[in-house]
Structure formats: C-alpha cells, structure tokens
Amino acid sequence: MARIEIKNVAKTFGAYQALHDINLTIEDQEFMVLLGASGCGKSTLLRIIAGLETATTGEVWIGGRRIDNLSPKDRGISMVFQNYAVFPHLSVFENIGFGLRMQKLPNDEVTRRVERTAGLMHIEQLLKRYSGELSGGQRQRVAVARALAMEPDVILMDEPLSNLDALLRMEMRAELKGVLAESKTTAIYVTHDQVEAMSMADRISVMHQGEIVQAASPIEVYRNPSAEFVAGFIGNPPMNFLPAKPADSGKWAVAGQMMDGPGGGSASLKFAIRPEDLRLADTGFKAVAKVVEPLGAHLLVTCEVDGQLFRAVLDSDLKVKPGEVLTLTPQPDRVRWFDPQTTLAVA
Amino acid sequence: MTDATASDVAPDTRATGRTLYIASVVFLCAWVIVPIYFLLINTLSSPETVNSFPKPFWPEFDLGSLTFFAGFAGMLTALKNSVIVAAMTMVMSIVIGAPAGYALSRFEFPGKGLFRLLILLTRAFPLPLLALPLAVMFIQTGLDDTAFGLALVHTTLAIPFAVLITFSLFSGIPMELEEAAWTLGCTRLTAFTKVVLPLILPGITASAIFAFVISWNEVFAAAVLTIENRTLTAFLLQNLDTSPLHLKFAGGFILVVPALIFIFAVRKYLFAMWGIANR
Ligand SMILES: Nc1ncnc2c1ncn2[C@@H]1O[C@H](COP(=O)(O)OP(=O)(O)OP(=O)(O)O)[C@@H](O)[C@H]1O
Ligand SMILES: [Mg+2]
Numbered sequence: 001m002a003r004i005e006i007k008n009v010a011k012t013f014g015a016y017q018a019l020h021d022i023n024l025t026i027e028d029q030e031f032m033v034l035l036g037a038s039g040c041g042k043s044t045l046l047r048i049i050a051g052l053e054t055a056t057t058g059e060v061w062i063g064g065r066r067i068d069n070l071s072p073k074d075r076g077i078s079m080v081f082q083n084y085a086v087f088p089h090l091s092v093f094e095n096i097g098f099g100l101r102m103q104k105l106p107n108d109e110v111t112r113r114v115e116r117t118a119g120l121m122h123i124e125q126l127l128k129r130y131s132g133e134l135s136g137g138q139r140q141r142v143a144v145a146r147a148l149a150m151e152p153d154v155i156l157m158d159e160p161l162s163n164l165d166a167l168l169r170m171e172m173r174a175e176l177k178g179v180l181a182e183s184k185t186t187a188i189y190v191t192h193d194q195v196e197a198m199s200m201a202d203r204i205s206v207m208h209q210g211e212i213v214q215a216a217s218p219i220e221v222y223r224n225p226s227a228e229f230v231a232g233f234i235g236n237p238p239m240n241f242l243p244a245k246p247a248d249s250g251k252w253a254v255a256g257q258m259m260d261g262p263g264g265g266s267a268s269l270k271f272a273i274r275p276e277d278l279r280l281a282d283t284g285f286k287a288v289a290k291v292v293e294p295l296g297a298h299l300l301v302t303c304e305v306d307g308q309l310f311r312a313v314l315d316s317d318l319k320v321k322p323g324e325v326l327t328l329t330p331q332p333d334r335v336r337w338f339d340p341q342t343t344l345a346v347a
Numbered sequence: 348m349t350d351a352t353a354s355d356v357a358p359d360t361r362a363t364g365r366t367l368y369i370a371s372v373v374f375l376c377a378w379v380i381v382p383i384y385f386l387l388i389n390t391l392s393s394p395e396t397v398n399s400f401p402k403p404f405w406p407e408f409d410l411g412s413l414t415f416f417a418g419f420a421g422m423l424t425a426l427k428n429s430v431i432v433a434a435m436t437m438v439m440s441i442v443i444g445a446p447a448g449y450a451l452s453r454f455e456f457p458g459k460g461l462f463r464l465l466i467l468l469t470r471a472f473p474l475p476l477l478a479l480p481l482a483v484m485f486i487q488t489g490l491d492d493t494a495f496g497l498a499l500v501h502t503t504l505a506i507p508f509a510v511l512i513t514f515s516l517f518s519g520i521p522m523e524l525e526e527a528a529w530t531l532g533c534t535r536l537t538a539f540t541k542v543v544l545p546l547i548l549p550g551i552t553a554s555a556i557f558a559f560v561i562s563w564n565e566v567f568a569a570a571v572l573t574i575e576n577r578t579l580t581a582f583l584l585q586n587l588d589t590s591p592l593h594l595k596f597a598g599g600f601i602l603v604v605p606a607l608i609f610i611f612a613v614r615k616y617l618f619a620m621w622g623i624a625n626r
Binding site: 071082083089103 | 521523524526527528529530531532533534537541542545546
C-alpha cells in the first residue's frame with residue numbers, strides 16, 4: 001500500500017539550504033501534518049514528494065517504489081493547492097473529472113465518480129457552475145473533490161484551509177478529516193496553524209529551518225516536546241522557560257525555588273512548564289502580574305518571574321490586578337527540562 | 348445602478364461626473380470616427396465634390412473612385428498579397444513569439460534579463476538602416492520579391508510585441524494551475540494545451556491581430572523588398588503619389604477598411620485582453 005519513505009532528502013536553492021537531510025516515514029493511511037513557521041520548508045518538502053520540485057539529494061519512496069525520478073502524473077499522488085487552482089475555463093463537473101478524463105476513463109465511469117466525490121464534498125448542486133461563480137469555501141471543496149476523484153494512494157494538501165474564515169475552517173477541518181479517513185488515503189497536510197495540526201493529525205512533524213525537529217502524535221508533541229523550539233512553538237500561549245542552576249544532585253535552583261530535576265552533571269538547564277500547569281499556592285514562584293486578560297473560559301495572566309516573561313492560565317473566577325504578586329506552583333509531573341546547549345529535552 | 352438612486356444620493360457630484368464621463372466618451376469616439384467618416388464621404392463622392400468646400404455631410408454614394416480602383420490593374424493582386432503576407436506574419440510571430448514568452452515567464456535561465464532587453468533592442472534599428480543589407484541578402488538567397496521574404500521582415504517587426512504580450516499573458520496564469528494539471532495526469536505539453544492555451548487564447552488572438560495589423564500597415568520594407576509582388580500599401584504608395592485627390596481618398600479607404608473589419612470581428616478578444624468581461 002502507500003507507505004511514504006523520505007530518505008536523506010535535502011534541497012538547496014542557489015546558496016540557500018531550504019531542507020537539511022530530511023528522514024521521515026509516513027505509514028499507510030496515516031494522516032501526517034507538517035507544521036512549522038512560515039519559510040521553514042514545508043511546501044518545499046511537499047512539492048518534492050509531489051514531483052513539482054526536485055530534491056538536491058535523497059530519495060522518495062511511495063508504496064515500495066522509488067518515485068523521485070518520475071513525473072508528477074506517475075507518482076500516484078494528487079494535490080490540493082493553497083489557492084485551490086480550480087481551472088477557470090472548466091465547469092465544476094469538468095474540474096472534478098479532469099484527471100479521470102486524462103486517464104481516458106469511459107464517460108459513464110467519469111460521471112459516476114464525479115457525482116460520488118461531489119456528493120462526499122456536498123457540492124452536487126454546483127456541478128454546472130464555473131470557478132468564478134463559487135465562493136472560496138466552495139472552490140476549496142471542488143479542489144478536494146478533484147483530488148479525491150483520482151482515488152490516489154497519497155493526497156497532498158498545502159494549507160488548503162488558510163484562505164477560509166475561522167468558522168468555515170473549523171467546519172471544513174472536521175469534514176475533511178472524516179472524508180479522508182473514509183477514503184483510506186495516506187495524507188500529508190501542510191499547515192502553520194497548530195490548532196488545525198493538533199485536531200486533524202495522526203502524527204505531527206514539527207519543522208524548523210529546514211529540519212524536522214519532532215515527529216510524533218499530537219499529544220506527545222504537546223506533552224513531551226523533544227526540543228525547546230517545539231515547546232515554544234506548540235501551545236497557545238507557549239511553554240514558559242526559566243534558567244536552572246544545579247544544586248545538590250537531582251536538585252535545581254529555579255527562580256529561588258528548589259526543584260526536583262534530572263541528575264547528571266550538566267552545568268545548567270532550562271526549566272519549562274505550560275501556563276495551564278500552574279496553580280496558585282502558598283509556596284512557589286513569586287510572579288508579578290503585568291497584564292491580565294480574561295478570555296472567558298480562563299484567565300491569562302502575563303507576569304514576570306525573576307525578570308523573565310512568564311504566563312499562567314488560571315481559573316476565570318479569580319480576581320487578579322496588574323501589579324499584584326502571585327505565588328505560582330508547577331504541577332510536578334508536567335515539568336520539562338531542556339539543555340540550553342543542544343536545546344534538546346533532558347529526561 | 349439606476350439614475351434615480353444616483354440622484355438621490357449625491358445629485359451634484361454624480362451628475363457632474365456623469366456629464367464629464369459622457370463628454371469624454373463622445374470626444375474619444377469623435378477622435379476616432381470623424382476622420383474615418385470624412386474618408387468615407389470623400390471616397391463615396393464624385394471627384395468634383397472631393398475638391399470643393401464645404402464638404403457635404405452625407406455621402407453621395409458615387410462609386411466612381413472605388414470602381415476605378417477595382418478595375419485598376421494589379422490592385423486585387425496587391426490586396427491578395429497584403430492578406431497573404433499579413434497572415435504569414437501573424438502565424439510566424441505567434442509560433443515563434445509565444446514559446447519565447449512562455450519560456451520567459453516560466454523558466455529561470457542565465458541571461459534572462461539580457462534576453463528580454465535584446466528583444467526590445469530589435470526595434471532600436473530603424474528599418475531604412477536595415478533595408479539595403481536586407482535587400483542584398485534577400486537577393487542572394489532568392490527571397491527577394493516573395494511574400495514569404497516580406498513576411499519574414501514583418502515577423503521580425505512583430506515578434507517583440509508578440510513575445511512581450513504573450514509573456515505577460517503567461518505570467519497572468521498562476522503556476523499552480525499548470526502544476527495542478529501535472530498532478531492530475533498531464534505532461535508539460537498536455538497541461539499547456541488543456542489548461543494554459545484555453546485561458547490565453549483570447550490574448551493570443553489579440554496579439555496575432557496586432558501582428559497582422561503591423562504587417563498590413565508596413566510600407567517601407569514592402570516597397571523596398573518587392574517589385575512584382577507588391578502589397579497593398581506599397582502598391583498604393585507607388586501609384587497614389589501622382590493620383591488626383593479623390594483617388595487618394597479611395598486608396599486610403601481601401602487600406603483602412605480591412606483592418607477595421609478585422610479588428611471589429613475579434614473585438615471581444617481584445618476586450619478580454621484588457622480585462623473587460625465578455626459574455
Ligand atoms: N523557488 C525558490 N527559489 C529560492 N528560494 C526558494 C524557492 N522556493 C522556496 N524558497 C525558499 O525556501 C524556504 C522554504 O520555503 P517554503 O515555501 O517551503 O516555506 P513554507 O514552510 O511552505 O512557508 P509558508 O508557510 O510561508 O508557505 C523559504 O525561505 C523560501 O524563501
Ligand atoms: Mg508554503
């Protein structure tokens with residue numbers, strides 16, 4: 001079936017190295033999300049898989065077949081583009097059927113598959129329209145239907161929802177996930193929206209400056225970030241960091257507090273905790289509240305601990321005023337440690 | 348938008364704006380139509396009326412000048428030559444120019460900027476300067492006095508425009524559309540014929556017509572490089588110089604009308620090129 005293996009793929013544009021030695025395996029029928037900030041190389045990697053870009057070095061295998069020297073049409077993939085790329089001179093029907101007509105399928109088979117995928121994406125009533133007569137969300141549906149109608153082994157999506165409004169995005173997110181699970185297709189989905197990534201992915205590959213920093217399930221990426229970058233990138237607001245100095249073995253001094261931490265003779269570490277894993281208590285970090293934002297479901301307090309920016313998500317019933325000194329204690333099992341030299345997590 | 352709502356909202360500025368708008372339209376139409384109209388009147392008038400003043404407002408429908416031309420020896424051949432040369436120019440400049448425009452818009456290659464500049468530079472050499480060496484070369488190669496030879500020269504004149512117009516047309520087609528076609532089973536060629544070509548056809552047509560008109564209007568090279576197979580412009584230049592005024596008008600009219608008819612026939616593609624909806 002359609003297991004994707006990316007082996008030692010690197011890409012340079014002139015002197016600029018966009019991808020460094022990428023190694024990634026995506027299992028058959030898995031929904032893999034490539035997540036990362038703008039410019040980190042997500043689209044480049046996707047386009048290399050699609051065959052729209054050539055890797056400088058490395059190999060791409062799909063379903064046990066090496067495909068990096070094949071043209072896009074022979075790779076068994078189909079792609080959904082950020083700007084949908086719905087052909088303006090063809091009706092919705094002909095758009096969805098475009099790939100099937102290229103395969104020279106008989107007319108009734110084309111009609112059957114177009115109608116079926118249009119049904120899946122709820123656009124049966126639009127089949128006669130042209131792209132100019134569709135809304136952004138409808139165009140998006142046409143683009144997905146066109147990709148699905150091919151019944152590909154692998155479907156590649158490059159930020160397909162980024163041009164939609166928040167409400168529609170949420171709706172399409174759920175729908176897309178359902179349709180893809182049903183179609184039993186292996187999917188690679190590029191986004192820079194971490195909520196989208198968390199909610200849709202079987203696994204997330206977090207990318208940073210042309211490298212995959214961590215590839216793991218959403219909850220793993222969230223709970224056990226493998227590097228400082230991931231910890232600071234995932235989660236809104238992101239993780240808090242404080243410098244830690246070694247005290248006794250297994251004890252670390254963090255902002256005047258003694259914390260249990262990893263043993264071993266590191267010179268210094270970084271202490272990390274998620275804002276929602278902090279509680280008000282009698283002992284703990286002395287935090288001076290700077291900005292208080294009531295967000296309805298909870299209260300976001302931006303404070304200063306030991307001169308460092310520190311955020312806490314607290315119960316929305318609490319009354320906190322700027323300038324007030326809070327005592328915050330971290331939930332012990334949620335504390336993480338990073339090596340400032342390598343930026344990697346330390347167990 | 349109706350006049351009623353317009354006057355409800357802001358009667359003064361809207362009314363002034365509208366008057367100004369109509370006045371500009373009338374002015375521009377007059378700018379183009381009046382000279383052509385006078386040409387028409389003078390063509391359809393008897394020689395006496397042409398030389399008199401003031402001019403009548405309505406043509407007399409005296410077909411004397413035109414029938415004279417129709418019967419004039421070599422006239423129809425010249426007309427035919429003009430059409431042949433212009434058609435060849437049209438085809439050649441698109442066949443050569445469009446791929447160049449595509450390459451310029453889609454590929455990165457060393458010297459791209461220089462190439463674009465050089466294309467424009469071909470227009471920097473005035474034709475009279477090139478005419479003598481061209482004539483000599485054409486005589487040597489046997490291309491002189493042939494429709495094809497002249498079409499080659501006209502193609503050279505039209506190509507810079509063909510390249511630049513098609514370059515901007517191709518650049519206006521998002522790369523994603525082509526890429527989508529590739530992932531849907533197209534090769535570079537089928538993606539071009541099934542997606543790009545239908546989308547730029549109106550623009551290609553417009554630029555083809557532009558090439559046609561360049562050739563149709565060109566007189567210098569035509570006069571120098573042809574003797575027996577004269578095109579209409581060269582033929583009329585040769586013969587009208589010494590003709591009476593009414594025949595000059597008729598000759599001018601014969602030159603203008605085909606170009607007008609041609610442009611009128613493809614006007615919707617021209618509008619499409621300028622981004623005005625046509626449906
Ligand atoms: N054709 C190209 N020529 C030169 N540099 C390129 C080219 N394509 C991409 N790059 C560079 O490679 C890097 C990665 O680009 P890429 O499009 O993969 O980013 P991305 O992660 O998809 O970002 P975004 O979220 O903004 O789409 C960027 O720094 C970009 O400038
Ligand atoms: Mg991108």
